[in-house]
Structures are given as C-alpha cells and as structure tokens.
Amino acid sequence: xxxxxxxxxxxxxxxxxxxxxxxxxxxxxxxxxxxxxxxxxxxxxxxxxxxxxxxxxxxxxxxxxxxxxxxxxxxxxxxxxxxxxxxxxxxxxxxxxxxxxxxxxxxxxxxxxxxxxxxxxxxxxxxxxxxxxxxxxxxxxxxxxxxxxxxxxxxxxxxxxxxxxxxxxxxxxxxxxxxxxxxxxxxxxxxxxxxxxxxxxxxxxxxxxxxxxxxxxxxxxxxxxxxxxxxxxxxxxxxxxxxxxxxxxxxxxxxxxxxxxxxxxxxxxxxxxxxxxxxxx
Ligand SMILES: C[S@@+](CC[C@H](N)C(=O)[O-])C[C@H]1O[C@@H](n2cnc3c(N)ncnc32)[C@H](O)[C@@H]1O
Numbered sequence: 001x002x003x004x005x006x007x008x009x010x011x012x013x014x015x016x017x018x019x020x021x022x023x024x025x026x027x028x029x030x031x032x033x034x035x036x037x038x039x040x041x042x043x044x045x046x047x048x049x050x051x052x053x054x055x056x057x058x059x060x061x062x063x064x065x066x067x068x069x070x071x072x073x074x075x076x077x078x079x080x081x082x083x084x085x086x087x088x089x090x091x092x093x094x095x096x097x098x099x100x101x102x103x104x105x106x107x108x109x110x111x112x113x114x115x116x117x118x119x120x121x122x123x124x125x126x127x128x129x130x131x132x133x134x135x136x137x138x139x140x141x142x143x144x145x146x147x148x149x150x151x152x153x154x155x156x157x158x159x160x161x162x163x164x165x166x167x168x169x170x171x172x173x174x175x176x177x178x179x180x181x182x183x184x185x186x187x188x189x190x191x192x193x194x195x196x197x198x199x200x201x202x203x204x205x206x207x208x209x210x211x212x213x214x215x216x217x218x219x220x221x222x223x224x225x226x227x228x229x230x231x232x233x234x235x236x237x238x239x240x241x242x243x244x245x246x247x248x249x250x251x252x253x254x255x256x257x258x259x260x261x262x263x264x265x266x267x268x269x270x271x272x273x274x275x276x277x278x279x280x281x
Pocket of ligand 1 (some may be wrong): 095122145147189211
C-alpha cells in the first residue's frame with residue numbers, strides 16, 4: 001500500500017472526527033516517524049507490512065472515538081509540545097486565552113521586571129504553568145494537582161522542556177503550597193455532572209476527575225475563590241477558565257468574596273471563557 005492510498009482510509013474516521021484527513025495523516029506520520037511534509041513529498045512510497053499493520057491498529061482506535069492526542073501521546077499547546085496521558089485533561093486551545101490574559105496583567109506595570117510568584121491549580125499536564133514559564137523565565141511557578149500520576153506527567157514535561165523555574169507538587173488546590181502569590185491561575189473541573197456532553201466525543205475518554213464539579217460545575221471555583229484570599233499578595237490576581245455559560249456566576253462569586261476589578265474575557269469563538277479578580281485587601 002502506498003502513502004496516498006493509506007490516507008484515503010481517512011473516510012473511516014468521518015463519523016467520529018471533523019478533521020478525518022488530518023487525523024489519518026498524523027497517525028501515518030507517527031508510524032513512519034516523519035513530518036507531514038514527507039507525506040506530500042513521497043505519496044507513492046510503499047509502506048512496509050509492519051507499518052501498515054501499525055497504521056490500521058491506530059486507525060481502529062481513532063474510529064472508536066479515542067482522542068488523537070491520547071493515541072499520539074502528545075498535544076501542541078502554546079508554543080510547546082506537551083506529553084499527555086489518560087490521567088488528566090488534554091490541553092485545549094481555549095486555555096491559551098487564560099495564558100494570554102495572565103501574561104497581559106503584568107506588562108508595563110511596576111511589577112514587570114520583578115520575579116513574580118505564580119501558582120497553577122489543577123495543573124494536569126502542566127500546560128499552563130509551562131506556557132507561562134516559557135514566556136517569563138524570571139517567574140517562580142508552582143503547579144499542583146490532586147492526582148499523583150498527573151504530577152509525575154507534569155514533571156516529565158517540565159524536565160523535557162527544560163523549564164527549571166517550575167515545580168510541581170501533589171495535593172488538593174492550595175493545600176500543598178505555602179507563602180504568598182502574585183497570581184493564581186486555574187482551569188479547574190467546571191462541567192455539571194449531568195451535562196450530556198460528557199457522553200459525547202473526546203471527553204468520554206478523559207477522566208471525570210478532570211472534568212466535573214458539583215453545584216452546576218461551580219463547586220471547585222467557589223472553593224478556590226474563597227481559599228485563595230489567604231494566598232494572594234495585595235494586588236494579586238486570581239484567574240479561572242470556566243464554561244461559556246458561567247461568566248456571570250463566576251463574576252458574582254468573585255464579588256461576594258470582596259475581589260475587585262472583576263471582569264471576563266472571551267475565547268476565540270467569542271464566548272465567555274476566563275474571569276479574573278484582583279485581591280486588594
Ligand atoms: C480541567 S483539568 C485542567 C488540566 C490543565 N490545567 C489544563 O488546563 O489542561 C482539571 C485538573 O484539576 C485537577 N483536580 C481536580 N480536583 C483537584 C483538587 N481538589 N486539587 C487539585 N487538583 C485537582 C484534575 O486532576 C485535573 O488535572
């Protein structure tokens with residue numbers, strides 16, 4: 001079988017994927033250990049029997065709905081290549097809005113040149129903490145997650161990317177951390193346990209521990225907003241990613257706890273996605 005013929009099998013993925021051709025190409029590149037440009041340059045190249053078998057095995061997994069990132073073991077996030085596993089969420093493009101917002105807060109302020117202390121709660125793969133570290137080498141960044149295996153994964157990502165100023169620790173939300181922080185960011189679980197989307201698409205393969213929270217998805221956000229006050233410096237910022245319908249509720253939780261300059265930013269589709277507040281007291 002030639003490379004061009006193998007790519008035609010992408011039709012088998014059309015039911016589960018909006019990007020069936022790209023998925024098939026990525027799986028084939030993974031098998032061949034080559035970049036996508038290789039497929040365009042050598043469409044007539046014959047695959048070895050072992051390569052064909054491996055390709056069809058991966059296609060079978062994808063056709064059952066398994067996310068491409070779990071099959072390949074990696075996901076692009078920000079400018080980084082992040083190792084992923086079924087122990088935690090696959091980093092999403094929308095989460096880059098949280099990174100952008102966090103980076104924008106300390107530009108052209110008296111704090112711009114100082115080394116900030118930053119915490120990423122529910123760090124998962126470490127994607128947010130590592131993206132921030134890649135842009136701000138002087139910042140001291142802590143990532144924490146309740147799941148041991150996620151912490152180990154984040155530590156592997158940190159070592160491979162060589163971002164030495166990030167430390168990952170295991171524990172629930174702020175408990176494993178000490179001292180005060182200039183900024184706390186979090187993409188916590190925020191999906192209502194009854195949400196029908198949990199039975200659809202890629203999220204079926206992701207752990208519930210990374211996805212769902214009680215009280216219509218708001219219980220972890222509520223807890224962190226309350227607990228973070230003791231960990232934030234004066235003028236410190238707390239930022240969350242949340243569901244597109246949760247902006248008003250999260251702003252209210254911030255205001256009830258006495259945070260100021262509370263506002264919500266939209267994602268690339270124009271939906272409410274990130275809400276932040278400043279701790280002035
Ligand atoms: C939505 S995922 C976000 C992962 C990663 N930060 C990202 O944006 O891709 C939520 C993460 O919170 C972690 N988590 C859930 N409950 C937690 C808790 N009580 N304390 C710390 N982390 C928790 C999960 O294990 C999961 O890794």
